[in-house]
Amino acid sequence: MKKFEEKTIHSEAIFTGKVISLKVDDVMLPNGEKSKREIVNHPGAVAVIAVTTDNRLVVVEQYRKALERSMIEIPAGKLEPGELPEATAARELEEETGYGCNELTYLQTFATSPGFADEVIHLFVARGLYKVDSRAPLDEDEFVELMEITVEEGEQLIAEQKIYDAKTAFAVLWLKMQAV
């Protein structure tokens, strides 16, 4: 998958933060012209479509500073260095929802913002959920509220723009598809 490849002529590091970093690449286009690409590097993330026995989707409401609002999303979190995506998925599910799961299946991976970022999300499906007695704590700067919603409630929350992110919109549609 290298069609129309853009060769890097020069790469300038702009910022290195605790979550993301930013660089500006000078590139050579397929026609020999030059252009600039502003690129955010991100460690990657997992997200979990956690389905209860009565076919509800487990979601959490949390504040998203980037959008200056709270959003209802499926559990998700950044990959830690050296951690397998499966382990991140199980950990984030437990931290954010208090659920362990007997079944964790890899579904697919997608890039979230290929125009400017390398972030990918590895999507998992969790079933066989059970409440963990002494759940792992949230990150110290993380505040979430748990909800369990039907497909119909999910569609209503999308219509009201309370579900307002790509991975959760995908999850609602995926769960609807399972019932067909």
Added chain:
Amino acid sequence: MKKFEEKTIHSEAIFTGKVISLKVDDVMLPNGEKSKREIVNHPGAVAVIAVTTDNRLVVVEQYRKALERSMIEIPAGKLEPGELPEATAARELEEETGYGCNELTYLQTFATSPGFADEVIHLFVARGLYKVDSRAPLDEDEFVELMEITVEEGEQLIAEQKIYDAKTAFAVLWLKMQAV
């Protein structure tokens, strides 16, 4: 939707580019503690689920420097200042695919990376496609190749990770759902 609001104490502008900008906000968490948020600002974008009369999805292959690979995606593009999303959608569809459309319907909006970016994508469905004789030119740094795929081909391309972005994964699932 202000639950768990994080108040901005200080905001530091780090970078202003031609597509994105970056800032770091010091915030006050709901428990009174402080934290930092690294935030990318983006003008927002549209994406178009363009469906042919024989129920194929119109996609384009293009190189994505952030991921150092080409990807097969539904037509999409950034909002221009003052441009209505509907107009951006019609323009990007024509520029990237050479198709005009008789029907353009708003579907929904989603944030792509709420953890670190404010980018939202307004998703449209285009039907009644027709080839435009003198199509609008692509941006000068844009190179794309057109394909029209069935739902089954879309699922195969997802399995092969040639379709590898959230909006296009959503589009394939959405088109599959229409056939049910």
